[in-house]
Amino acid sequence: MIRIAAVTNEHRLQKNEALETIDFSKYDWCWIDFNHPTEAETKLLLTKLHFHPLAIEDCIHGQQRPKLDYYDDFSFFVTHTIGMESYREHEINFFWQNGIS
Incomplete structure (x- = not known):
């Protein structure tokens, strides 16, 4: 499961944004929490966030x-x-x- 909390450029808290569609340019910072991600979510960590496969493997x-x-x-x-x-x-x-980005 992946959960996202983010603060917009206007300093408003947004929760439950979808990683598949999030536009990071709208946010000052993001907290992305994942615990036991599915195979599809793991692919998003690789493709959307560009995390290294070995680091993701260490988490899992x-x-x-x-x-x-x-x-x-x-x-x-x-x-x-x-x-x-x-x-x-x-x-x-x-x-x-x-x-x-």
């Missing part, structure tokens, strides 16, 4: 060590946190991309 398969990988158009981070209720470790993966 998990159990990565903390790291920071630099790619041409973005950086990929893996970090870990502890759940407040379960005290279990959780992996968090995120991409930082400047100038999405």
Whole structure:
């Protein structure tokens, strides 16, 4: 599932934009959240956002060590946190991309 929250150039919050049709030029920044993406959604991460296949694979398969990988158009981070209720470790993966187009 992919969810998007974005702030427009007029500083308004937009939620639930579709990745297939989003026009990034209308936004100052976007938060794109995905968890267990479908095969079609994974293809969008490759084609629409141009994320590297190995970075996407790291997100999907998990159990990565903390790291920071630099790619041409973005950086990929893996970090870990502890759940407040379960005290279990959780992996968090995120991409930082400047100038999405």
